[in-house]
Amino acid sequence: MVSADCLDHPVMPAHRYEQLVQSVVDYAIYMLDPTGHVVSWNAGAQRIKGYRADEVIGQHFSLFFTPQDCADGRPERLLRQALEQGVAQDEGWRVRKDGTQFWALAALDVIRDDQGQIVGLAKVTRDITDRRESALQLDAVRAQLFQAQKLEALGQLTGGLAHDFNNMLTIIISSARLALSTQDPARVQRMLQHILEAGQRGTELTQQLLSFARHRKLDVGSVAPADLVTATRGLLEHALPSSVVLEVQLQPDLPLIEVDAGQLQMVLLNLLFNARDAIAEHGRIGLVVDMVELDGDIDGLQGSFVRFKVEDNGEGIPAEVLPRIFEPFFTTKAFGKGTGLGLSQVYGFAKQSRGAICVESEAGRGTCMQLYLPMYQDQAHSPLDR
Numbered sequence: 374m375v376s377a378d379c380l381d382h383p384v385m386p387a388h389r390y391e392q393l394v395q396s397v398v399d400y401a402i403y404m405l406d407p408t409g410h411v412v413s414w415n416a417g418a419q420r421i422k423g424y425r426a427d428e429v430i431g432q433h434f435s436l437f438f439t440p441q442d443c444a445d446g447r448p449e450r451l452l453r454q455a456l457e458q459g460v461a462q463d464e465g466w467r468v469r470k471d472g473t474q475f476w477a478l479a480a481l482d483v484i485r486d487d488q489g490q491i492v493g494l495a496k497v498t499r500d501i502t503d504r505r506e507s508a509l510q511l512d513a514v515r516a517q518l519f520q521a522q523k524l525e526a527l528g529q530l531t532g533g534l535a536h537d538f539n540n541m542l543t544i545i546i547s548s549a550r551l552a553l554s555t556q557d558p559a560r561v562q563r564m565l566q567h568i569l570e571a572g573q574r575g576t577e578l579t580q581q582l583l584s585f586a587r588h589r590k591l592d593v594g595s596v597a598p599a600d601l602v603t604a605t606r607g608l609l610e611h612a613l614p615s616s617v618v619l620e621v622q623l624q625p626d627l628p629l630i631e632v633d634a635g636q637l638q639m640v641l642l643n644l645l646f647n648a649r650d651a652i653a654e655h656g657r658i659g660l661v662v663d664m665v666e667l668d669g670d671i672d673g674l675q676g677s678f679v680r681f682k683v684e685d686n687g688e689g690i691p692a693e694v695l696p697r698i699f700e701p702f703f704t705t706k707a708f709g710k711g712t713g714l715g716l717s718q719v720y721g722f723a724k725q726s727r728g729a730i731c732v733e734s735e736a737g738r739g740t741c742m743q744l745y746l747p748m749y750q751d752q753a754h755s756p757l758d759r
């Protein structure tokens with residue numbers, strides 16, 4: 374028969390626990406009394422913060438905060454939160470003994486005695502400066518690559534636009550010469566009308582290009598899908614070869630959507646360019662925009678959404694590649710042909726817009742991308758309409 378004593382969990386002696394805490398050098402682990410004064414100090418705290426135990430025990434833990442944080446009452450707020458809620462977490466700049474600063478990830482946990490009374494707080498701090506700098510550098514690289522991607526897309530468009538502008542200038546110059554050489558008033562009127570139409574077409578192209586290339590953060594607001602598709606189609610038609618046919622279907626009376634118009638245009642061009650690249654020679658790209666009701670079957674979304682469906686009859690996506698297509702930097706294109714950020718940006722845009730992006734594809738039978746964006750609810754009260 375096994376005695377009850379043998380079933381009790383072994384308790385670590387206090388001196389062994391102290392040895393364990395003191396052996397940790399990657400984390401500052403120390404105790405505070407309920408007023409926030411340091412009562413213990415481990416080797417990790419000395420390594421990270423620079424103070425010896427005899428220099429810091431008895432000091433208030435606000436000693437480690439920046440002057441600005443102290444002036445803002447940040448230490449007191451953290452202490453109060455921990456005492457009221459049992460735990461508090463914080464991330465921000467901290468100050469070492471030599472005055473240098475490091476980016477800290479810190480946690481405060483309340484410690485209670487057997488009667489449930491608060492006897493102190495356990496404070497754990499980690500120096501994550503390197504991790505933060507790496508994250509900032511990665512964000513900067515992503516921003517640079519995204520800008521490079523925009524320039525790459527503009528490069529694909531400008532060749533066709535230059536050709537189109539040349540055609541319009543030819544119409545304007547030829548019509549002007551004919552108008553100058555004729556005495557027929559009716560013919561002069563026809564030539565002037567040709568000049569006016571060509572000039573208006575040039576203005577439209579210029580406005581579309583400026584809107585697409587403008588380097589500024591666009592505000593989210595109400596957007597008419599049909600108008601945006603029309604503008605995007607005007608840009609895209611110059612980048613499609615004559616062997617690829619673009620078919621556009623717009624459901625009548627589409628509702629407004631809540632979205633960043635410039636980013637949505639970039640996303641649509643991304644999807645359409647991918648569809649174009651998937652077609653070896655002759656093929657078809659379909660762009661269907663309609664309204665759907667979702668009931669949680671697409672990423673848990675519910676309600677009214679506008680769906681942008683881009684499908685092609687190209688080579689399709691192999692089954693082993695399909696799960697990775699939204700990963701940053703993942704690409705199946707040849708070196709120099711893509712950054713691997715296109716579909717990653719599409720995915721991020723969809724999530725930030727409270728929507729979703731889905732893909733269906735089969736090798737040799739084409740691909741269908743479906744982008745869902747929420748319907749614009751209330752122009753007067755929507756938090757996204759800024």
